[in-house]
Amino acid sequence: MAMFASRGFVRLDGVVPKSLNKQFLDELKRTFGVREADKGSTMPAVAAGTEIEQALRPDQTLGQIMRLPRLKGAIESLVGPNSLLDHHFVHVLPPASKIEAAGRSANAQHLHQDSTIDVRKAFDVQLFYYPQEITEDMGGTRYLPGSHLRIVNESAIARYQNVRGQQHVVCQAGTVFLMHHGIWHGGSINRSDHTRYLYKLRLNPTVPQVRLWDTSDLNDDDATNRPIFFVRERQDPDSIQSILTRGEPWFEMDTGRIEYINRIHFWRRLLGDKTFDANYWVSRLECEPSISE
């Protein structure tokens, strides 16, 4: 969970079994192969704001996928039970060769943040499900770890073509990413011979996102102050404090520190603990002795 707070995503490799991937892909191919409305797909059109349990029923392929214990557990760890289906969509990306043969140009999608300016303390989860193997040449989703806490407006960031540390999804079939809604991302060009499918689902929380995950490995000394800057021993890289204060390759020198501070505040909210700190970044700013009146 600290990695999610720090980098903005959780990756579950191959969490959906082969049989369900095939079932879902078969439905997609029936649905989208004929360019008509529903032809045998159980994928429902859902009113925005419907509770996920009602939106994706057990008799539907997607309902079965979202009830897989590991996936359901991950979703509920982030947005809690009874989350709301904001919207879902299937991205279908044909090979660039087919697009170009039709006289159009194949372009990568500009970098963007979904929705619009969002200043909530709560967060939505965007689930990216890849029902087929995504190879490097298929142009899997490009995303920027650690960008989720930046307040920008949708495609205003389109000018940024390349960012140090950007990632491209390459994965086995049945892999799911659960991303914070603020992650900067975009689709890339499909240079393979296969159409690429991506199912995307946005979920809103209905409960405060405090300690929703298995917290049994949290320790009282997670926030204990430790030496900073001048240290005699290497700090534990897996400690929560280290995870929250680890930079990304694209961090600017000054705002990288602001990212640490914003992650610490995010972690405080997830813990329900207003005193947590990592490497003293927030304690220093809160140190303001006052004269009693």
Place this chain on the structure above:
Amino acid sequence: MLVLYLANSALDSPVAAWSRYDGTGAIRHQAGGDEEPPYATGLAALQDGWRLIQASPLIDHNSGDEFRTGYFKYEFFFEKLVQVEDEDHE
């Protein structure tokens, strides 16, 4: 055009992000197309003949907004003029 986003306001600081737009039409640079920047710093781009035409100003932090992060702060626009063949002109 070359756009470099640097790690701080100094032109010789490292490149954190970059974009390229080729006005000759020879190359269509795409989002996510490169993994490594064309130059290590803004200064390296100058030394390779790019001319700096715009740099982000340093802006005071608005009260109450000091800890908000958003767009990259250190944006530098460069241009380079190149000779192209004009096939329609004799």
